[in-house]
Amino acid sequence: MRKLPLALALAALLLGTAHAAEKKDKAAADESNPAAALIHPQASASEGSVSVEGKRIAYKAVAGTIVLHGKGDKENEPTVSMFYVAYFKKGEDASKRPITFVYNGGPGSASVWLHMGAFGPRRVVTKDDSHTPAAPYQLVNNDYSLLDASDLVFIDAPGTGFSRLIANDADPSKRDEQMKERAKQIYGVDGDGHAFAQFITQFLSRYGRWNSPKYLFGESYGTTRSAVLANDLENEDSVDLNGVVLLSQILNFDTSIDGSDQNPGVDLPYELALPTYAATAYYHHKLPQSPADLQSLLQEVEQFALGDYAQALMQGSRLDDAHKQAIAEKLHQYTGLSVAYLMKANLRVTGGMFEHELLGDSGDTTGRLDTRFAGPSLDPLSKESEYDPQSSAISSAYIAAFNDYVRKDLKYGQDQVYREFGDIKEWDSKHNDHDGAVNVMPDLAKAMKTNPDLKVLLNGGYYDLATPFFAADYEMHHLPVQPELMNNISYEWYPSGHMVYAHEASLKLLHDNVARFIEQTDNVSKH
Template identity: 75%
Template sequence: MRKLSLVAALTALLLAPGAFAADKAKPASDEAKPEATLVQPHSAQSSGSVSVEGKRIDYKAVAGTLVLHEHGDDSDEPTVSMFYAAYFKQGADPAKRPITFIYNGGPGSATVWLHMGAFGPRRVVTSDDSHTPAAPYGLVNNDYSLLDASDLVFIDAPGAGFSRLIADEKDKAKRDEQMDKRKKAIYGVDGDGHAFAQFVTRFLSRYDRWNSPKYLFGESYGTTRSAVLANILENDDSVDLNGVILLSQILSFDTSIDGPEFNPGVDMPYALALPTFAATAYYHHKLPQPPAQLEPFLHEVEQYALGEYASALMQGARLDDARKRAVAEKLHQYTGLPVDYLLKANLRVTGGMFEHELQFDGGLTTGRLDSRFSGPAIDPLAKDSEYDPQSSAISSAYVAVFNDYVRRQLKFGDGMRYRLYADIDHWDFSHKAPGAHGEALQQSTNVMPDLAMAMKTNPELKVFLNGGYYDLATPYFAAQYEMNHLPIPATLEKNISYAWYPSGHMVYAHEDSLKKLHDNVARFIEQTDNVK
């Protein structure tokens, strides 16, 4: 699934469990045939209560769709029926009540993960770092729902979940042509950003929330989306945001440890992934000299990664043999990988290579989204890992529980298929950065300028970055590196805050980390909502 391109094969970087090609299937009948019902918004209401850290919150839930139009005007062609599940605190003043728009990544992932694992009123129960047993699965009150701090809107990306691209032509050939047009317009960095921006503004109008404190919460590719979306909302739609909350961030795809071998000459991914390699080796007891504590050890590795290791990689073929071996021996101390293997790899170990090799002697593959997980190796002779044990361990629980919950409790979805991922043949990673002239850039996707533009045009905008030490999909040190290189003035750096957790890509899959994530995000909203 890795492609030889300047996006460094990152259409394979599913920044949510699985890969958008992993659930490949023909579109379900409720999407493929023309459906007059898609061009009208629908909703179902219900009510409930949740206890958040001992505090009861009564809420109204609305599961429904909003219809997007080609140029944002109701007189234009309808393009997407976009599904959402919203939770509103009963009795709260909308003008003072924060509202947070929440989405997963993919690109093209449904938002079942954040909905059922992190902040919705009910939470699926999964095993901490091993495969969750088959059904029946547990669904419990979510003690760490974000409803204590904000109203919540969980949004499924176009084509995913119950969201559907609209092709309303009666003739099959014309309908197929129309669907292809929709996919080309929406399935890309910029098209996706504009679709979400239209959804947000329509939602604000539909529920009279224009004067509420507003937040974006994106995970994984959702952080890429958040940068683009924040800039569009701020500068095209005059929507000043109070905050942007990022979980498991990737803004510049040149920092990814997935596929850097296809982008030779750009060595930063290897250095930026080293602390996560070290954390993973520490967790699995693979370090030759284990440190007493994780975090001081990671600070040491971070300094080495940006110093001697990065310097050695920059030498390329000019690096002499003695120094190369010295670096390999140091990497062995930090990763547990054999010196000979590191030398054969030319000091450059990709994420897939590390996942395959770390527990090779035990016949195990290490997790990618959460490297605390392990599973039997598919092919011990392969170069890279061939699946993700963490995704395999928890996906079935999320899918089964949500399909039951949305129909039984939210009263939505009868007769429809909930699509975990959109049916995407091609995702357009080209992106026209703010201020760029001419065509969209055909280089590796980098939306750091978008977030920077949003922060500069709204200097009150606050950004909160969260990540897990055991995330090999979007390593935490790469995210920190991106933030340290945002093109913003020094006066705005104080607007960015950070939190790291002893968990993986889906930080909330580790319950202690979920509690800390909730507390940190709730505090961030309280400090930035401007409510007197």
């Protein structure tokens, strides 16, 4: 999978001292050990209100950190300072009030996207499918905040946002080695899941929420994390979840259309990405024959993808020229790509190739996270796209809005650096001692089996080429669970991209669907 850029360094947080008499010694200690301040949890409380679909909600906000520790003989050793922003609706019984833990993916991305684009009380306004002009950006009341249905905890993954790994060895010469060891332990499928599980259990204790209905909401790699995390919470910490909400899912990385040409012999990604290619070509008016509507087109393409197309690809070099030509012509009808190009690509077009080629005659590249977007190709002669126009179109607005909001409204982060992405040099993909492509479908399946009341809501966008919706649908329908547990899974699709909420009409639908899901699964009315 082509990962999101992970290109920012770790930094220490600077904190004041409580007693004047200790200032001199504390300053000397901090000078020799810049991580010393990280070992103390922080919290900044504020108050506000939001109007959600016409209903005013007063809330308390807490921006702060929880410090994680090692295990076994290192249980007193601080390892990570994890930053969060929690919103609590005022006047509610905590034992009956749902609480949802929210995070983005990457791996190595902060939660700024879901915070400022989807469910926080303030939302940054961006253009629907084109580049958002530079500052000043508009921050508005979020009519679709999820605070009407649940308290919210936005969590920055270790090394992102204001979260930091902790290397506090008394010997300065040993701290670099300690930091490398921390990164090795935490920057990986299993280490990341364990860190989030420890954060959540500590949060439940700190705020007295053990008896609240509990939910996970993850986006992109956050869905991978959610599968691992749900299993860890259920089977290691005895925390039964009411529900797991997945947005832009990828559980099995063998389904990824990113770089699929580097994995010859596995043709499934091409089949599962085809409906997104068709939706994108439909949106940009590149289909030779315009269908009546998107839904009828997608239904037809899905049948072709798992039928004639899959059978043709399975034949490999045994596919005769006439049959190959016929498949290429059908792909041309569904993708808008030329028959000659499709033949040259051996009927197999990666995500990057499609993004670069669809609008190539105009010198443009489509988005990856949201293919409704387009921008000038960096190199019109390259094989694949070299950047993501959607990411370039909105990232500045999100980062500027949050940096302003967290300091002015939440009163946190002055003189600190908020990291959009973590400085992750290497991500350990080994999971449960298994090498190869990451596949956490068994984790979600185990969580559902050991907690047969667990409900799952899958959401995805038709114009998402980072995690195509048909691939997510395929994964769910191949989850190794009993048929009756399949009834615990529901599906919602939107005319948007990876960040479904970047399209306001889809944001409203996403809010309504998730709020209804929580209402139907919080078990409050049953007691």
